[in-house]
Each structure stands twice: as structure tokens, then as C-alpha cells.
Amino acid sequence: MLILTRKVGESITIGKDIKIKIVSIDQNQVKLGFDAPLDVVIFRDELITKVKNQNIEASSSFHKLSPDEIKIIKK
Numbered sequence: 001m002l003i004l005t006r007k008v009g010e011s012i013t014i015g016k017d018i019k020i021k022i023v024s025i026d027q028n029q030v031k032l033g034f035d036a037p038l039d040v041v042i043f044r045d046e047l048i049t050k051v052k053n054q055n056i057e058a059s060s061s062f063h064k065l066s067p068d069e070i071k072i073i074k075k
Helices: 045-063 067-074
Strands: 011-014 018-026 029-035
Touching: none
Parallel strands: none
Antiparallel strands: 011 018, 018 029
């Protein structure tokens, strides 16, 4: 992991076309601004974890269904 120190208003560039700017720092919260092409997807890690957990839960629930219930869902 690369660790950099930045001040408010300073930026970091990743590759040719992704820029991360430090917008503000308030107590223990840092606000970041992202300038990236529209095809670059940016997610917060906690949302990715939540979706993964929901998918695992939904998948395990699906396997608890009877074969008849699965046929109904697939229609």
C-alpha cells in the first residue's frame, strides 16, 4: 500500500485520467473529490461488503427452497 500525505486542495493522480482531490478535513473525516472518466466505477468499500453479504445471504436462502419452489421462481 502506498501512503501519501496531502493537504486540503492538493491532489493525487492515478494513471492518466483519474484525479483524487482533498476537498476538506474536519476532525476525523476527510472529504475527497474524484475526477474520473464515466466508465470508471467508484464505490465505498462498506457498500461493496454489504452487497456481497446480501448476495451470500440470498444465495443461501435460495438453496433452502424445495425443488417445487425453485421451479416457480425460475418461471
